[in-house]
Amino acid sequence: MAKLPLKSKKRALILLGAFLVLSIVFYISPIRWKLIGFIRNEEFYRNMPVSYWKNRIEADNRIKEMELWQKVSRLFEIQDHPFKISEDDEEAKVLLRTLIQDKDALMRRWAVAAIVDFKCPSPEEISILCEGAKDPDQNIQIDAIQKIAALGNKAKIAVPTLVGLLDNPLTNGEAAIALSKVDPKEAEAQGIRLPITDYIKLTDQLDERIDKKKGK
Numbered sequence: 001m002a003k004l005p006l007k008s009k010k011r012a013l014i015l016l017g018a019f020l021v022l023s024i025v026f027y028i029s030p031i032r033w034k035l036i037g038f039i040r041n042e043e044f045y046r047n048m049p050v051s052y053w054k055n056r057i058e059a060d061n062r063i064k065e066m067e068l069w070q071k072v073s074r075l076f077e078i079q080d081h082p083f084k085i086s087e088d089d090e091e092a093k094v095l096l097r098t099l100i101q102d103k104d105a106l107m108r109r110w111a112v113a114a115i116v117d118f119k120c121p122s123p124e125e126i127s128i129l130c131e132g133a134k135d136p137d138q139n140i141q142i143d144a145i146q147k148i149a150a151l152g153n154k155a156k157i158a159v160p161t162l163v164g165l166l167d168n169p170l171t172n173g174e175a176a177i178a179l180s181k182v183d184p185k186e187a188e189a190q191g192i193r194l195p196i197t198d199y200i201k202l203t204d205q206l207d208e209r210i211d212k213k214k215g216k
Contacts, residue, residue: 109139
C-alpha cells in the first residue's frame, strides 16, 4: 500500500484542523441559530429565531435548578440575570405569542410569567394571558388568571375567557374572583354573589352552577 507523501499528510492535517475549527465556530456562532431559524421558517426576535431564545430560557432554568449554583449564589450574593424582556418591547409580542403555543410547559410558563411582571399589558398581551388561563397546566392557568384579576377592569377582553372557566372545577374559584374584579356586573349575571367574602361558599355556588348546567 502506497504511503502518502509528507506534504500531503501535512496538508490533510491542516485541512482537518481548519474543518474542526470552522465546525466549532459555526456551532457557537449566532449564524447557526439564524440558519436553523430560516430552515424552520421560525419567527425572529432581536434578529434571532425563536429556537435561540428557547435555548436561552432552558439554559437559565437549568442554572436555577442546580443546587450547587443556588448555594454559591446565596453565599457570595451573586445576582442572577436570566433572559428577560421589557414591557415596552413591541417586538417581543411575536416571541410571547409563539411561546404560549409551545408544546413545552416551561416555554408557556415563561410567556405568562413575562407578562405577569408587566404593569400595564397591552390588549394583545392580555389575550396571551387568556390563552395561559386555559392552559392544561394548572399552575400556568392560575398565574394567568391571577394577573388578569390584578388588572381589574383594564382586562375586559378577558371576560369571555373567565366566564368559560367558571365551568372548570379546578380553577373556577380563581376565575370567579377574577371576573368579580374585571366585570362585577357580568359576575353577578353569572350567579356569583358579591362581594366574595367566603371562598368555601363561593365554591358551593359554583358547584351548584355546574350542576344546573348539567341538568341535575
